Amino acid sequence: MSELSEQLAAALPDNSVVRPDWLRSLRETGAEQFRAYGLPTRKNEAWKYTTLGTLEQAGLQLPPAVESLPSHDFTPAPLVESGLQLNMLDGQILAQTGDPPSGLTVLPLADALYFGINGLQTLLESLADKSPKNLAGHGFSALNSATLEAGVVINVATGTDAGRLAVLWSTAPDVKPLLFNSRVCVILEPGAKLELLEQFQSTADNANTSNIVLQAAIGENAEFCHIRFQQESDKAALVTRTEVAQQAGSAYTYYGFDLGGELIRHDVHAALLGSGAKTGINGAYLLDGNRHVDNHARVDHHAPGGTSHQYFRGVAGGSGRAVFNTAVCVHPGADGTEARQSNANILLSARAEIDTKPELEIYADEVIASHGATVGQLDEAAVFYIRSRGLSEQQARQLLTMAFCRSVSEKLPDQVLGEVIAQRMLDVMPQAE
Amino acid sequence: MSIMLKITNLHATVGGKEILKGLDLELEAGEVHAIMGPNGAGKSTLGYVLAGREGYDVTQGEVIFNGKNLLELEPEVRACEGVFLAFQYPVEIPGVNNTYFLRAALNAKRKYHGEEPLDSVAFLRLVREKLKILHIGDELLHRAVNEGFSGGEKKRNEIFQMALLEPTLAILDETDSGLDIDAMKTVAEGINRLRSKDRGIIVVTHYQRLLDYIVPDKVHVLADGKLVATGGADLALKLEEQGYAWLEDGGITPLPSDSASRAANP
Numbered sequence: 001m002s003e004l005s006e007q008l009a010a011a012l013p014d015n016s017v018v019r020p021d022w023l024r025s026l027r028e029t030g031a032e033q034f035r036a037y038g039l040p041t042r043k044n045e046a047w048k049y050t051t052l053g054t055l056e057q058a059g060l061q062l063p064p065a066v067e068s069l070p071s072h073d074f075t076p077a078p079l080v081e082s083g084l085q086l087n088m089l090d091g092q093i094l095a096q097t098g099d100p101p102s103g104l105t106v107l108p109l110a111d112a113l114y115f116g117i118n119g120l121q122t123l124l125e126s127l128a129d130k131s132p133k134n135l136a137g138h139g140f141s142a143l144n145s146a147t148l149e150a151g152v153v154i155n156v157a158t159g160t161d162a163g164r165l166a167v168l169w170s171t172a173p174d175v176k177p178l179l180f181n182s183r184v185c186v187i188l189e190p191g192a193k194l195e196l197l198e199q200f201q202s203t204a205d206n207a208n209t210s211n212i213v214l215q216a217a218i219g220e221n222a223e224f225c226h227i228r229f230q231q232e233s234d235k236a237a238l239v240t241r242t243e244v245a246q247q248a249g250s251a252y253t254y255y256g257f258d259l260g261g262e263l264i265r266h267d268v269h270a271a272l273l274g275s276g277a278k279t280g281i282n283g284a285y286l287l288d289g290n291r292h293v294d295n296h297a298r299v300d301h302h303a304p305g306g307t308s309h310q311y312f313r314g315v316a317g318g319s320g321r322a323v324f325n326t327a328v329c330v331h332p333g334a335d336g337t338e339a340r341q342s343n344a345n346i347l348l349s350a351r352a353e354i355d356t357k358p359e360l361e362i363y364a365d366e367v368i369a370s371h372g373a374t375v376g377q378l379d380e381a382a383v384f385y386i387r388s389r390g391l392s393e394q395q396a397r398q399l400l401t402m403a404f405c406r407s408v409s410e411k412l413p414d415q416v417l418g419e420v421i422a423q424r425m426l427d428v429m430p431q432a433e
Numbered sequence: 434m435s436i437m438l439k440i441t442n443l444h445a446t447v448g449g450k451e452i453l454k455g456l457d458l459e460l461e462a463g464e465v466h467a468i469m470g471p472n473g474a475g476k477s478t479l480g481y482v483l484a485g486r487e488g489y490d491v492t493q494g495e496v497i498f499n500g501k502n503l504l505e506l507e508p509e510v511r512a513c514e515g516v517f518l519a520f521q522y523p524v525e526i527p528g529v530n531n532t533y534f535l536r537a538a539l540n541a542k543r544k545y546h547g548e549e550p551l552d553s554v555a556f557l558r559l560v561r562e563k564l565k566i567l568h569i570g571d572e573l574l575h576r577a578v579n580e581g582f583s584g585g586e587k588k589r590n591e592i593f594q595m596a597l598l599e600p601t602l603a604i605l606d607e608t609d610s611g612l613d614i615d616a617m618k619t620v621a622e623g624i625n626r627l628r629s630k631d632r633g634i635i636v637v638t639h640y641q642r643l644l645d646y647i648v649p650d651k652v653h654v655l656a657d658g659k660l661v662a663t664g665g666a667d668l669a670l671k672l673e674e675q676g677y678a679w680l681e682d683g684g685i686t687p688l689p690s691d692s693a694s695r696a697a698n699p
Contacts, residue, residue, distance in 0.1 A: 380487070385520065385526070386534075388508050390513050390538045390539075391537055391538060399529055403526065403529045407527075
């Protein structure tokens, strides 16, 4: 184990007083796993291309237990207006604006644990992984479970369309960089609908790390639209894991946009447990400077007639590095599944690097599956064509890279939001070298 | 009449291979010239050299366009100065809306000439006006540039771009290739409507049939990197009749006396 892992393990809270018993057990299991494996290292296949060197150097610490949140005047400006907005600071709810519509419950995780929410225990326990091979790669999740307390629980009642809930994440800088853990639990009852718009931003000097696990249980015919926009500081790290369990006829659509941060790791995993479920996992990542963005997307088809589409586009300039791993497994019995994976990347600099790997395993019949991964440069014939019409070389390259990234933002159901995000991407678009 | 384009002893290589081997051409404002020739003669290379494509290296000679040394200019500057190449194979640009692209191109040119950019309302007014003149619909405007366009649609889109950008010198590289007769008539009509006393047009074509609809002031024959014959519109008819075989062995058969033609490089 690394020095950082040992320090973090030694700083884990005492769980003996935690109640109820099932929660203490969850936290203890997390703590035991973390003490055994620590943070993942490159020896683990899932972390082969991502090193935590920057975190090790920073001498990351767990935040001290505090009675109240520190004063901090930075709040990200929301991308678009939302009926209901949560401002999260250091992994906890700082403020809520707007009133939840009837049928939508939003609670701090600590309160939900105290009062009890239907399905919460099952959902939290479902994260537990028994496979030692996976445990070594899930050190962040183990740490998150060992400190389980901060976070949010969102419940949408049967048949309710809860509309958009915006969650704005930020952390307060301290003398030393801190590692904040938070858990988001989303429970959509049958036929419920929710759009969750997560926005991650921090001030320029912020060198904190956030470790956030989101778990979603999507009931029959429920629809969960999950948008994640990340523009952290160039020193900040963000490690997120999204675990989604889908019942029959449900839909989960993820749109991720990574525009900032120094070290970004996102694992998104959808399990299609009921028949006819639909999953869409889309993302765009823009790399410049020393940014490292690692996306691991996985879809498990356990039931027949499901569809999953994965669509990611990446642009890497400067000394940026992108890792993209997309996996689909069509398990026995998931007949008639349609699974598509597409990842294309543009390299704008000789120092930038992209590692992309699609994986596909099929153990069922009548499956339609396709996958493609490309890394390339801009089409020079197109660059010349655009220049021959009077636009400068720089404009031509920007037009082409933007078109490439827009193909993701244009998939958003809300075109206004899509345009706002496209404009943000344009603002940080790396230049060709 | 003033000389708009003067090409002198132009030599150009592509991938180290010499394609243009001493080409001379003079074009006056208001004229339409046709350049014909067999495959591999260097017709497309001439278009790319004039437009400034990378990889088409000029090793000798000069090109003066409206008093400026054209070969010194970046492709976008040539475009802003009024050079337009209609591509033989227009490039597909997925994700870039055709209307957006055209407006960006037009405004780049306007900016170069110190003019205010057109806002979307003024731009759409202009687009509608040009569409009407060319008798083409607006269905291509809502799509990505050339993406999934048929051959005919791509060529019409080139002509539409040309109409909108109002070049001083238009070079049409095999704009007729791959078109059925109706599409060719539409394209030819578009070109004819752009003929004006201030504009020079070079029509590069392999076949004579386009010249039934666009009657050129001069016809040049390009073979092995040089213009080997120049004549009036009727030279094209002779080529249609006799093919390019008579160019072989460097042998140029005497042209009919009534064609008022002469060899370009005697």
